[in-house]
Amino acid sequence: MNWTDENHAKAKALWAQGFSPKEICDRLSCAIVTFRRRRQAFPGDFPARGGAGSPISDAEMAVAAKAWAAGESCEAIGARLGRSRNAIAALANKNRALFPARGEKRSKGRGSARLAAVGINAAPADVKAPRHDYDFSAMRLADVPAVPFAEAIVSGGCRFPVGDAAAPDGEDMPCCGAVTLRGQAWCAAHYRVVYQPVRAA
Known part of the structure; x- marks a missing residue:
């Protein structure tokens, strides 16, 4: 595709909202290498985000809280912010007021044959996180x-x-x-x- 001023403006707005490069390219139907070149050519329009080891900013916190409330996974939120899944999980654990605990879902698997032989049903029960x-x-x-x-x-x-x-x-x-x-x-x-x-x- 030809990169137009309109596409540049859209990409700039999406980047400011916290969208990942892949998400932006999917929306604009362009190759990710094209977007990377535009970022290199216009660093002021696409400022660098905090790295994986840097403190999370207020803007990133707001984006993460909104995505969490919408039901996005830690992995998806991490992709938005350029951080790892574990970093988002740790952030959620430390800020439960903004990231309320979600109910843990477990499948009702079959108990082992050895336990079943002695009359013990080893199928895990559904567990819900406690509400405070x-x-x-x-x-x-x-x-x-x-x-x-x-x-x-x-x-x-x-x-x-x-x-x-x-x-x-x-x-x-x-x-x-x-x-x-x-x-x-x-x-x-x-x-x-x-x-x-x-x-x-």
Whole structure:
């Protein structure tokens, strides 16, 4: 295909949204080598993303949380961000407020012949991840309206959750939204909640 200005603009927009090179090429029906050449020629339009070992950015966190809420696998999310499946799994485990645990599905396999001979059914049962109903509504600051997590990411507001057990998760999770401390993701009040001083035994 001939690479046009229109295709360049579309590719630039898709790249900014976190799409992988393969996904962009599939949408534009072009060879991946063509896209790589355009990236090399216009690095400002296709800025490098964080490598596998670099800290995840706020923008990447928002993309990952949205993809997780849509049901995408760790492998698919990793492909979007240029990171490994294990990196996304670790990210989800550390940020359960944004990446709620999914029910573990196991197939009802046949028990081994040896166990069946003594009357033991070794077929694994369906296992569901436990649900933790935390209520952070009491942590909401007076005169500070809560904002969705995605909005807190964009505005730089405090990301401390302030919803009750029935509040939505993911990008719509209600957060504090107050002005944060410099270099931190929380306001002064919630920073003291997150980081408790170590007490001498």
